Amino acid sequence: MAWRRDQVVPVEIRTNEPSFDSGTLTVVLRTDGGTGSTVNVVAFTQGASCDAGFCGVARMNLWEPPFDAFRGQMAVEVRGQDRVGNVGTSSGVVNVTRWKWRHDITGATITATPALGNTGVVYVGTTNGSDNDGQLLALSPGGRVLWAASGGAVVASPTVGNVQDGGVERVYAAVRKGSISRVGFFDSADGGFTAVCNDVNSISILVQSSLAFTQLTAGSASETVYGVYSGRTGGTIFAIRPDAENDLLLRCPSTAAVGDVVVPGTMLATGNAVVFGSSDGRLKSYALDTTGTSFTLQWNQPLVAVANDPSTLLQPSSLAAASGAVYGGGNLGGFSKFFSAPLDGGQPPSYFPTASVIGNPSVGNVSGNVAVAGLENARLVSLTITDGGTQSIDTAGEVIRSAPVWGANGYIYTGGATSGAIQARKPLGTVAWQFEPGFTIGGSLTLDCNRQPEGSVIPGLPGVLYAATRDGKVHALVVDSRGLDTSAPWPKYQHDARNTGNPSTPISSCP
Numbered sequence: 001m002a003w004r005r006d007q008v009v010p011v012e013i014r015t016n017e018p019s020f021d022s023g024t025l026t027v028v029l030r031t032d033g034g035t036g037s038t039v040n041v042v043a044f045t046q047g048a049s050c051d052a053g054f055c056g057v058a059r060m061n062l063w064e065p066p067f068d069a070f071r072g073q074m075a076v077e078v079r080g081q082d083r084v085g086n087v088g089t090s091s092g093v094v095n096v097t098r099w100k101w102r103h104d105i106t107g108a109t110i111t112a113t114p115a116l117g118n119t120g121v122v123y124v125g126t127t128n129g130s131d132n133d134g135q136l137l138a139l140s141p142g143g144r145v146l147w148a149a150s151g152g153a154v155v156a157s158p159t160v161g162n163v164q165d166g167g168v169e170r171v172y173a174a175v176r177k178g179s180i181s182r183v184g185f186f187d188s189a190d191g192g193f194t195a196v197c198n199d200v201n202s203i204s205i206l207v208q209s210s211l212a213f214t215q216l217t218a219g220s221a222s223e224t225v226y227g228v229y230s231g232r233t234g235g236t237i238f239a240i241r242p243d244a245e246n247d248l249l250l251r252c253p254s255t256a257a258v259g260d261v262v263v264p265g266t267m268l269a270t271g272n273a274v275v276f277g278s279s280d281g282r283l284k285s286y287a288l289d290t291t292g293t294s295f296t297l298q299w300n301q302p303l304v305a306v307a308n309d310p311s312t313l314l315q316p317s318s319l320a321a322a323s324g325a326v327y328g329g330g331n332l333g334g335f336s337k338f339f340s341a342p343l344d345g346g347q348p349p350s351y352f353p354t355a356s357v358i359g360n361p362s363v364g365n366v367s368g369n370v371a372v373a374g375l376e377n378a379r380l381v382s383l384t385i386t387d388g389g390t391q392s393i394d395t396a397g398e399v400i401r402s403a404p405v406w407g408a409n410g411y412i413y414t415g416g417a418t419s420g421a422i423q424a425r426k427p428l429g430t431v432a433w434q435f436e437p438g439f440t441i442g443g444s445l446t447l448d449c450n451r452q453p454e455g456s457v458i459p460g461l462p463g464v465l466y467a468a469t470r471d472g473k474v475h476a477l478v479v480d481s482r483g484l485d486t487s488a489p490w491p492k493y494q495h496d497a498r499n500t501g502n503p504s505t506p507i508s509s510c511p
Helices: none
Strands: 008-015 020-031 044-046 054-061 071-082 087-097 099-104 122-125 136-139 145-149 159-163 169-177 180-187 193-195 212-216 222-229 236-240 267-270 273-278 282-288 295-302 315-322 325-332 335-342 350-353 362-365 369-375 379-384 390-394 412-415 422-425 431-435 446-448 463-469 473-479
Touching: 008 020, 008 071, 008 087, 020 054, 136 169, 159 212, 159 222, 169 222, 180 222, 180 236, 212 267, 222 267, 267 315, 273 315, 273 325, 315 362, 315 369, 335 369, 335 379, 422 473
Parallel strands: none
Antiparallel strands: 008 054, 020 071, 044 054, 071 087, 099 473, 122 136, 136 145, 159 169, 169 180, 180 193, 212 222, 222 236, 267 273, 273 282, 282 295, 315 325, 325 335, 335 350, 362 369, 369 379, 379 390, 412 422, 422 431, 446 463, 463 473
């Protein structure tokens, strides 16, 4: 039997020595083999009745000793004396694992990053592989299926809105069933879907990139979620606004010919505007006008692969924001670059060449903000925001395409596209432990506090890392970070656990 890293193990201690001095008793829990520091277990309770001598129970917090392994053993050492100073000892081992639970979704492919609700519910979108059928599932923090809605394929990562009256939250998503695409939200209480915009009937039209969430004051104040229909009239941007007046122009304003946004591209909400990289090699910003019925182009900057050559533009990856700038990766044939650009679009992007095709970035706080992304040559590249310096880190053959996750307590978590290895890094170039789920990661990882089954946070416990693999499995692992690093400007894919893609969304700390 193995105990989880986040559990408390009771150890019963008995002695028949009538002169035993209970004040000398110590129980020590340490990493097996003597590595790491020892931890005295102070929560010790004497037994109510004992035939002779002494008996009691020590409660050992398995998350306290250092544990640089996915699974392994911890040593338990007990020591005490009788009243004349004779010493007695005993020892044992506890098998420990970080594995919490796994949920298998039969016949499903997962390519979208799961979103976490305000009480830790895991919302997972699936596709059948042809992107014309699938479902959205709601899993409790304990891995129980709360509901499964068979509305269609979910390719773009969903995003979660604010808590409504009664504790309900909207889970915004784009779905496709056959040739019919719909955009709207699922009700977190029962999985019912409300289509905010008119349905689109075309097998060539699909919302492929993530949605972005904000609270918008244009027109009627309401929750607003942006997205782009790729393949529709040169790329059609839309806004889902369910609280607006009962007028389609207000509930679902749209503008055509903005450029397609395809996987792995994302959208980033900032103020009343949205920023995205289009497949025609440009970084753009659009905003709803004051009436809330149409979009206005704010700025449009080319992502140049070769200096002064507008005919060779980079295909952008997902985006991240920090220090008033947007960061991303761009690729075109033999050209791959990290780029940054002011969020106001006032200047052309700056470029930092990479040695290989670049994946999805995140931004952490390591003695100053650092943007990090994986490369196809099995390396990580880090970009120091203050001076533009770059560093390359070998990943021992594992290609990392998903955005790294910056957790509390200095850990960075990555998911592999080669073997699927999930790795805990501290610092970035050192792997503390890894878990191989048996299949590659779909989308990116996400991280939350440790919670009760109903969703309340359990203070003091390590966090939970969620990983969805492309073969339809959702894994929950106990990690030594109590949630996301709140000092990181953009600690994961789409910024926060709700996938809002909005740097203004608070990143809550775990008690």
